[in-house]
Amino acid sequence: MVHERQVALVTGGNRGIGFELVKQLAFEGFKVVLASRDQEKGNRAVKKLKELDLDVLFVMMDINDQESIKHAALNINDRFGKLDVLINNAGVYLDENKELLNMDPAILENSMATNFFGAYYVIRSFIPLMEKQNYGRIINVSSEYGEMGEMSYQGKGAYKLSKLALNGLTQLIAADLNGDIKINAVDPGWVSTDMGGPSAPRTSEQAAESIIWLTDIGPNGPNGRFFRYGRQIEW
Numbered sequence: 277m278v279h280e281r282q283v284a285l286v287t288g289g290n291r292g293i294g295f296e297l298v299k300q301l302a303f304e305g306f307k308v309v310l311a312s313r314d315q316e317k318g319n320r321a322v323k324k325l326k327e328l329d330l331d332v333l334f335v336m337m338d339i340n341d342q343e344s345i346k347h348a349a350l351n352i353n354d355r356f357g358k359l360d361v362l363i364n365n366a367g368v369y370l371d372e373n374k375e376l377l378n379m380d381p382a383i384l385e386n387s388m389a390t391n392f393f394g395a396y397y398v399i400r401s402f403i404p405l406m407e408k409q410n411y412g413r414i415i416n417v418s419s420e421y422g423e424m425g426e427m428s429y430q431g432k433g434a435y436k437l438s439k440l441a442l443n444g445l446t447q448l449i450a451a452d453l454n455g456d457i458k459i460n461a462v463d464p465g466w467v468s469t470d471m472g473g474p475s476a477p478r479t480s481e482q483a484a485e486s487i488i489w490l491t492d493i494g495p496n497g498p499n500g501r502f503f504r505y506g507r508q509i510e511w
Protein backbone atom coordinates (compact mmCIF):
# COMPACT_ATOMS: atom_id res chain seq x y z
CA MET A 277 0.00 0.00 0.00
CA VAL A 278 2.71 2.50 -1.05
CA HIS A 279 0.05 5.00 -2.06
CA GLU A 280 -1.85 4.99 1.20
CA ARG A 281 -3.12 8.50 2.00
CA GLN A 282 -2.44 9.61 -1.59
CA VAL A 283 -5.44 11.01 -3.44
CA ALA A 284 -6.07 10.29 -7.14
CA LEU A 285 -8.78 11.68 -9.42
CA VAL A 286 -9.95 10.11 -12.69
CA THR A 287 -12.25 12.01 -15.07
CA GLY A 288 -14.85 9.97 -16.93
CA GLY A 289 -14.42 7.26 -14.31
CA ASN A 290 -17.86 5.71 -14.62
CA ARG A 291 -17.13 3.36 -17.55
CA GLY A 292 -14.53 2.05 -19.98
CA ILE A 293 -10.85 2.73 -19.36
CA GLY A 294 -11.68 5.31 -16.67
CA PHE A 295 -13.58 2.80 -14.54
CA GLU A 296 -10.68 0.35 -14.75
CA LEU A 297 -8.20 3.10 -13.85
CA VAL A 298 -10.19 3.89 -10.71
CA LYS A 299 -10.27 0.20 -9.80
CA GLN A 300 -6.53 -0.38 -10.30
CA LEU A 301 -5.54 2.81 -8.46
CA ALA A 302 -7.75 1.81 -5.51
CA PHE A 303 -6.18 -1.67 -5.47
CA GLU A 304 -2.78 0.08 -5.27
CA GLY A 305 -3.90 1.88 -2.12
CA PHE A 306 -4.91 5.29 -3.44
CA LYS A 307 -7.99 7.02 -2.14
CA VAL A 308 -9.65 7.46 -5.51
CA VAL A 309 -12.12 10.10 -6.60
CA LEU A 310 -14.25 8.78 -9.45
CA ALA A 311 -15.45 11.81 -11.40
CA SER A 312 -18.44 11.50 -13.68
CA ARG A 313 -20.73 14.04 -15.31
CA ASP A 314 -23.75 11.97 -14.37
CA GLN A 315 -24.70 11.47 -10.73
CA GLU A 316 -26.57 8.22 -11.23
CA LYS A 317 -23.88 6.61 -13.43
CA GLY A 318 -21.16 7.82 -11.04
CA ASN A 319 -22.89 6.50 -7.94
CA ARG A 320 -23.58 3.15 -9.63
CA ALA A 321 -19.90 2.80 -10.59
CA VAL A 322 -18.74 3.70 -7.06
CA LYS A 323 -21.17 1.18 -5.55
CA LYS A 324 -19.68 -1.61 -7.71
CA LEU A 325 -16.18 -0.74 -6.50
CA LYS A 326 -17.20 -0.41 -2.85
CA GLU A 327 -18.57 -3.95 -3.10
CA LEU A 328 -14.94 -4.96 -3.76
CA ASP A 329 -14.00 -3.11 -0.55
CA LEU A 330 -12.21 -0.36 -2.44
CA ASP A 331 -11.72 3.17 -1.11
CA VAL A 332 -13.53 5.15 -3.80
CA LEU A 333 -15.79 8.18 -3.71
CA PHE A 334 -17.83 10.02 -6.30
CA VAL A 335 -17.57 13.63 -7.42
CA MET A 336 -19.73 15.09 -10.14
CA MET A 337 -17.74 16.83 -12.86
CA ASP A 338 -18.70 17.67 -16.42
CA ILE A 339 -15.44 18.67 -18.09
CA ASN A 340 -17.33 20.76 -20.65
CA ASP A 341 -18.56 23.00 -17.86
CA GLN A 342 -16.01 25.25 -16.14
CA GLU A 343 -18.28 25.86 -13.15
CA SER A 344 -18.67 22.13 -12.62
CA ILE A 345 -14.87 21.70 -12.73
CA LYS A 346 -14.29 24.53 -10.23
CA HIS A 347 -16.94 23.13 -7.94
CA ALA A 348 -15.31 19.67 -8.01
CA ALA A 349 -11.89 21.21 -7.25
CA LEU A 350 -13.30 23.10 -4.24
CA ASN A 351 -14.98 19.92 -3.04
CA ILE A 352 -11.72 17.93 -3.19
CA ASN A 353 -9.76 20.75 -1.60
CA ASP A 354 -12.28 20.84 1.29
CA ARG A 355 -12.13 17.08 1.80
CA PHE A 356 -8.43 16.36 1.33
CA GLY A 357 -6.61 19.68 0.96
CA LYS A 358 -4.48 18.22 -1.84
CA LEU A 359 -4.38 16.06 -4.97
CA ASP A 360 -1.52 13.67 -5.78
CA VAL A 361 -2.62 12.18 -9.10
CA LEU A 362 -4.88 13.52 -11.83
CA ILE A 363 -5.81 11.38 -14.82
CA ASN A 364 -7.53 13.25 -17.64
CA ASN A 365 -9.31 10.26 -19.13
CA ALA A 366 -12.74 11.59 -20.16
CA GLY A 367 -12.99 11.87 -23.92
CA VAL A 368 -15.26 11.68 -26.95
CA TYR A 369 -14.93 10.33 -30.48
CA LEU A 370 -17.53 12.06 -32.65
CA ASP A 371 -16.18 11.94 -36.23
CA GLU A 372 -18.37 9.19 -37.77
CA ASN A 373 -16.17 8.91 -40.90
CA LYS A 374 -16.94 12.45 -42.03
CA GLU A 375 -14.25 14.60 -43.66
CA LEU A 376 -13.18 17.74 -41.77
CA LEU A 377 -14.40 20.19 -44.41
CA ASN A 378 -17.70 18.41 -44.95
CA MET A 379 -18.63 17.64 -41.36
CA ASP A 380 -20.88 19.74 -39.18
CA PRO A 381 -18.31 22.10 -37.58
CA ALA A 382 -19.96 21.33 -34.25
CA ILE A 383 -18.26 17.92 -34.39
CA LEU A 384 -14.84 19.60 -34.40
CA GLU A 385 -15.88 22.16 -31.79
CA ASN A 386 -17.34 19.54 -29.46
CA SER A 387 -14.30 17.28 -29.85
CA MET A 388 -12.00 20.15 -28.95
CA ALA A 389 -14.30 21.23 -26.11
CA THR A 390 -14.00 17.87 -24.35
CA ASN A 391 -10.69 16.33 -25.42
CA PHE A 392 -8.64 19.53 -25.36
CA PHE A 393 -10.35 22.38 -23.47
CA GLY A 394 -11.86 19.97 -20.95
CA ALA A 395 -8.43 18.67 -19.98
CA TYR A 396 -7.03 22.22 -20.01
CA TYR A 397 -9.63 23.57 -17.57
CA VAL A 398 -9.35 20.51 -15.32
CA ILE A 399 -5.57 20.96 -15.10
CA ARG A 400 -5.98 24.69 -14.39
CA SER A 401 -8.38 24.05 -11.53
CA PHE A 402 -6.54 21.14 -9.92
CA ILE A 403 -2.90 22.15 -10.24
CA PRO A 404 -3.14 24.51 -7.22
CA LEU A 405 -3.92 21.41 -5.09
CA MET A 406 -0.63 19.93 -6.28
CA GLU A 407 1.36 23.15 -5.98
CA LYS A 408 0.39 23.40 -2.31
CA GLN A 409 2.40 20.28 -1.61
CA ASN A 410 4.96 20.70 -4.42
CA TYR A 411 4.04 17.25 -5.75
CA GLY A 412 1.74 15.83 -8.39
CA ARG A 413 1.46 13.45 -11.31
CA ILE A 414 -0.82 14.40 -14.21
CA ILE A 415 -1.55 11.92 -16.98
CA ASN A 416 -3.42 12.86 -20.13
CA VAL A 417 -5.01 9.89 -21.87
CA SER A 418 -4.25 10.64 -25.50
CA SER A 419 -4.14 8.55 -28.67
CA GLU A 420 -1.79 7.56 -31.45
CA TYR A 421 -4.22 9.55 -33.62
CA GLY A 422 -2.77 12.64 -31.95
CA GLU A 423 0.71 12.01 -33.32
CA MET A 424 1.89 14.48 -35.96
CA GLY A 425 2.47 11.68 -38.49
CA GLU A 426 -1.26 10.84 -38.38
CA MET A 427 -2.13 14.27 -39.80
CA SER A 428 -0.93 13.08 -43.24
CA TYR A 429 -3.75 10.56 -43.45
CA GLN A 430 -7.43 11.15 -44.17
CA GLY A 431 -10.14 10.67 -41.62
CA LYS A 432 -10.89 11.10 -37.91
CA GLY A 433 -9.88 14.77 -38.29
CA ALA A 434 -11.77 16.20 -35.33
CA TYR A 435 -10.54 13.49 -32.95
CA LYS A 436 -6.97 13.68 -34.30
CA LEU A 437 -6.78 17.46 -33.92
CA SER A 438 -8.17 17.33 -30.38
CA LYS A 439 -5.55 14.77 -29.31
CA LEU A 440 -2.74 16.57 -31.20
CA ALA A 441 -3.65 19.69 -29.22
CA LEU A 442 -3.76 17.66 -26.00
CA ASN A 443 -0.25 16.36 -26.69
CA GLY A 444 0.97 19.92 -27.33
CA LEU A 445 -0.68 21.06 -24.11
CA THR A 446 1.15 18.29 -22.25
CA GLN A 447 4.52 19.58 -23.50
CA LEU A 448 3.73 23.25 -22.92
CA ILE A 449 2.49 22.72 -19.36
CA ALA A 450 5.50 20.51 -18.60
CA ALA A 451 7.77 23.39 -19.58
CA ASP A 452 5.93 25.68 -17.13
CA LEU A 453 5.82 23.36 -14.14
CA ASN A 454 7.92 23.83 -11.03
CA GLY A 455 8.73 21.44 -8.19
CA ASP A 456 8.03 17.72 -8.33
CA ILE A 457 4.96 18.01 -10.52
CA LYS A 458 5.04 16.01 -13.75
CA ILE A 459 2.68 15.77 -16.70
CA ASN A 460 2.76 13.15 -19.44
CA ALA A 461 0.48 11.83 -22.18
CA VAL A 462 -0.17 8.20 -23.02
CA ASP A 463 -1.85 6.23 -25.79
CA PRO A 464 -3.58 3.16 -24.29
CA GLY A 465 -3.82 1.39 -27.68
CA TRP A 466 -7.03 0.26 -29.39
CA VAL A 467 -9.24 -0.79 -26.51
CA SER A 468 -12.53 -2.65 -26.38
CA THR A 469 -14.87 -0.08 -24.79
CA ASP A 470 -17.97 1.78 -25.98
CA MET A 471 -15.57 4.09 -27.83
CA GLY A 472 -13.19 1.44 -29.17
CA GLY A 473 -15.89 -1.07 -30.13
CA PRO A 474 -15.97 -4.84 -29.67
CA SER A 475 -13.26 -5.68 -32.26
CA ALA A 476 -10.50 -3.84 -30.38
CA PRO A 477 -7.70 -6.20 -29.30
CA ARG A 478 -6.87 -4.61 -25.95
CA THR A 479 -8.89 -4.83 -22.76
CA SER A 480 -9.59 -1.94 -20.38
CA GLU A 481 -7.45 -3.77 -17.80
CA GLN A 482 -4.45 -3.76 -20.16
CA ALA A 483 -5.12 -0.13 -21.08
CA ALA A 484 -5.22 0.95 -17.43
CA GLU A 485 -1.95 -0.91 -16.71
CA SER A 486 -0.28 0.95 -19.55
CA ILE A 487 -1.38 4.26 -18.01
CA ILE A 488 -1.00 4.02 -14.23
CA TRP A 489 2.71 3.24 -14.15
CA LEU A 490 3.14 6.97 -14.80
CA THR A 491 1.77 7.66 -11.30
CA ASP A 492 4.86 5.93 -9.88
CA ILE A 493 7.60 7.91 -11.61
CA GLY A 494 10.13 9.62 -9.35
CA PRO A 495 11.44 13.20 -9.30
CA ASN A 496 13.80 12.43 -12.20
CA GLY A 497 11.10 10.69 -14.23
CA PRO A 498 9.71 11.83 -17.58
CA ASN A 499 7.93 15.16 -17.97
CA GLY A 500 6.09 16.39 -21.06
CA ARG A 501 6.51 13.03 -22.82
CA PHE A 502 4.18 10.88 -24.91
CA PHE A 503 4.06 7.12 -24.42
CA ARG A 504 2.41 4.36 -26.42
CA TYR A 505 1.66 1.61 -23.97
CA GLY A 506 4.82 1.97 -21.97
CA ARG A 507 7.14 2.91 -24.83
CA GLN A 508 8.24 6.52 -25.19
CA ILE A 509 7.48 8.11 -28.56
CA GLU A 510 9.82 10.88 -29.69
CA TRP A 511 8.10 14.08 -30.80
Ligand SMILES: NC(=O)c1ccc[n+]([C@@H]2O[C@H](COP(=O)([O-])OP(=O)(O)OC[C@H]3O[C@@H](n4cnc5c(N)ncnc54)[C@H](OP(=O)(O)O)[C@@H]3O)[C@@H](O)[C@H]2O)c1
Pocket residue numbers: 287288289290291292293294312313314317337338339340364365366367368390394417418419420463464465466467468469470471472473476
Ligand atom coordinates in the same frame (compact mmCIF):
# COMPACT_ATOMS: atom_id res chain seq x y z
N1 LIG B 1 -11.05 2.98 -26.62
C1 LIG B 1 -9.98 3.21 -27.38
O1 LIG B 1 -9.65 2.43 -28.31
C2 LIG B 1 -9.09 4.40 -27.12
C3 LIG B 1 -7.89 4.52 -27.85
C4 LIG B 1 -7.05 5.60 -27.62
C5 LIG B 1 -7.41 6.55 -26.66
N2 LIG B 1 -8.59 6.43 -25.98
C6 LIG B 1 -8.92 7.48 -25.00
O2 LIG B 1 -9.16 6.87 -23.73
C7 LIG B 1 -10.08 7.67 -22.99
C8 LIG B 1 -11.20 6.80 -22.45
O3 LIG B 1 -11.83 6.18 -23.57
P1 LIG B 1 -12.86 4.95 -23.45
O4 LIG B 1 -12.54 4.04 -24.56
O5 LIG B 1 -12.92 4.45 -22.07
O6 LIG B 1 -14.21 5.74 -23.83
P2 LIG B 1 -15.73 5.51 -23.39
O7 LIG B 1 -15.97 4.10 -23.05
O8 LIG B 1 -16.54 6.15 -24.47
O9 LIG B 1 -15.84 6.39 -22.04
C9 LIG B 1 -15.67 7.79 -22.11
C10 LIG B 1 -15.81 8.37 -20.73
O10 LIG B 1 -15.64 9.80 -20.84
C11 LIG B 1 -16.74 10.42 -20.21
N3 LIG B 1 -17.01 11.75 -20.74
C12 LIG B 1 -17.20 12.14 -22.02
N4 LIG B 1 -17.46 13.45 -22.08
C13 LIG B 1 -17.41 13.92 -20.79
C14 LIG B 1 -17.60 15.18 -20.18
N5 LIG B 1 -17.92 16.27 -20.89
N6 LIG B 1 -17.46 15.29 -18.84
C15 LIG B 1 -17.15 14.20 -18.09
N7 LIG B 1 -17.00 12.96 -18.59
C16 LIG B 1 -17.12 12.83 -19.94
C17 LIG B 1 -17.91 9.46 -20.44
O11 LIG B 1 -18.99 9.78 -19.56
P3 LIG B 1 -20.53 9.32 -19.90
O12 LIG B 1 -20.65 7.88 -19.47
O13 LIG B 1 -21.34 10.24 -19.06
O14 LIG B 1 -20.73 9.51 -21.38
C18 LIG B 1 -17.21 8.15 -20.12
O15 LIG B 1 -17.10 7.98 -18.74
C19 LIG B 1 -10.55 8.78 -23.94
O16 LIG B 1 -9.83 9.96 -23.69
C20 LIG B 1 -10.19 8.22 -25.31
O17 LIG B 1 -10.00 9.25 -26.26
C21 LIG B 1 -9.44 5.38 -26.17
